[in-house]
Amino acid sequence: MARTADPAGTGHPAPRPAPARLTVIGGGFAGLTAAISAAEAGADVTLYEAHRTLGGRARTADAPYRTNEGPHALYSRGPHWAWLAQRGLTGPLAPLPLREGARLRFFHGGALRRTPPLGILRLRTRRDAPVDQDFHTWAAGQAGERTARAAAHYAGVTTFHHDPGSLSAAFVQERLRRTTTLVPEARYIRGGWSELTARMAGHARGLGVRIETGARVGTLPESGPVIVATQLESARALLKDDGLTWSSARTALIDVAVRTGRGDAFLVSGLDFPGWVERFTTQDPGLAPRGEQLLQGQVGIGPGEQRADGIRRAERLLDAGFPGWRARTTWRRDSLATGRTGAVDLPGTTWRDRPAIDRGHGVYLAGDQVAAPGVLCEVSFSSAIEAVSLALASAPAIRNTAGPRRT
Structure with missing residues (x-):
């Protein structure tokens, strides 16, 4: 055991407490955030990931078509942005070319429009959206039925839900405000x-975090705090806690590579139904082979619908925004995401009502369906930081230092 100075003058230096051991289960965005934060505070961290690769839902397919598991973006006003930037983890970005802003289109009334109903922009400025009323009812009272329906469908891009209008007005309006900014x-x-995952993993290892992939954890370790940073369904099974549930969404995902064509939109947002198709090679041409464009989209589907129902709606957006895309297709993939799209709050609930981060007995949750604020991956980040803070408080041997630790 290491020795410290002898302030009492006893001639016997006091033993220095060994760093507390902390276990992180899950190697996605939340797990890596937790591991880095804990290691910076001096913890002895081991991270276990069941899959052979890290990333969780933040994985990217290998070339030639580098698709994510659904559309992904970081929001620069979120709490995670400064944290990542401070550590040099954002890396090279693919900025949206300003000239492409003219190719943002809205599918409304069965046709492409250059602008959405102006009432949507007015709704975003309101600060009084109630928690206990559904968004559609509240928005209709503010801007009329037609605008309310279009605004609810537009919110599908950040909720992945088949009927965002049925969710809490406060929940949807916050997301509407974040996605309709002038900048x-x-x-x-x-x-x-x-x-991003690779940079975070490299940074974690540089801080001394042990990362074990292909290591599925069936029982919790007997000592030290544990942060469970998995999907809520997996956490429920691991912790044997049937109370770990929250509403999420089902969404059909479509990835299409097409030969480059003139007049293709950058982005088509569904206002007749919730859905979204984006040309990701606009900002990052390296995601597809030269001369091809990579399109990715999602359409929320209801409990009684099949993946094919969502794909048909996605194809309507493709037909409108990418003329002749079927004849130009060089590769395609369809899939279904169930319960992997983050938390959605029903009327009468907020993020505070979701499963608590502190599960007692030194076990903490992190992920996008737990009790933390934010939009999309911001929930994973905020819950991971809070989980580490609680774990450190329960382990006095860890000295919580401010900011990144230099290596």
């Missing part, structure tokens, strides 16, 4: 989100 918040990681 767009979205920032794209060049090369896909696996690049």
Whole structure:
């Protein structure tokens, strides 16, 4: 055991407490955030990931078509942005070319429009959206039925839900406000989100974090705080806690590579139904082979619908925004995401009502469906930081230092 100075003059230096051991289960964005934060505070951290690769839902497919598991972007006004930038983890970004802003289109009334209903922009400025009323009812009272429906469908880009209008008005309006700013918040990681994951993993290892992949954890370790940073369904099974549930969404995902064509939109947002298709190679051409464009989109589907129902709606957006895309297709992939799209709050609930981070007995949750504020991956980040803070408080041997520790 290491020795410290002898302030009492006893002639016997006091033993220095060994760093507390902290276990992180899950190697996605939340798990890596937790591991880095804990290691910077002096903890002895081991991270276990069940898959052979890190990243969770932030994985990117290998070339030639570097698709993420659904659309991904970082929002620059979120709490995670400064944290990542401070540590040099954002890396090269793929900024949206300003000239492409003219190719943002809205599918409304069965046709492409250059602008959305002006009432949507007015709704975003309101600060009194109630928690206990659904968004559609509240918005209709503010801006009329037609605008309310279009605004609810537009919110599908940050909720992935088949009926955002049925969710809490406060929940949806916050997301509407974040996605309709004059200066767009979205920032794209060049090369896909696996690049961010790799940088975070490298930084964690540099801080001394032990990372074990292909290591599925079936029981909790007997000593030291544990942060469970997995999907809520996996956490429920691991902790044997049936109370770990929260509403999420089902969404059909579509990835299409097409030969480059003139007149293709950059982005098509569905206002007749919730859905979104984006040309990701606009800002990052390296995601597809030369002469091809990579399109990615999502459409929320209801409990009684099949993946094919969502894909048909996505194809309507493709037909409108990317003329002749079927004849130009060089590669395609369809998939379904269930319960992997983050938390959605029903009327009468807020993020505070979701499963608590502190589960007692030194176990803490992190992820995008737990009790933390934010939009999309911001929830994972905020919950990871809070979980580490609580774990450190329960382990006095750790000296919580401010800011990144230099290596």
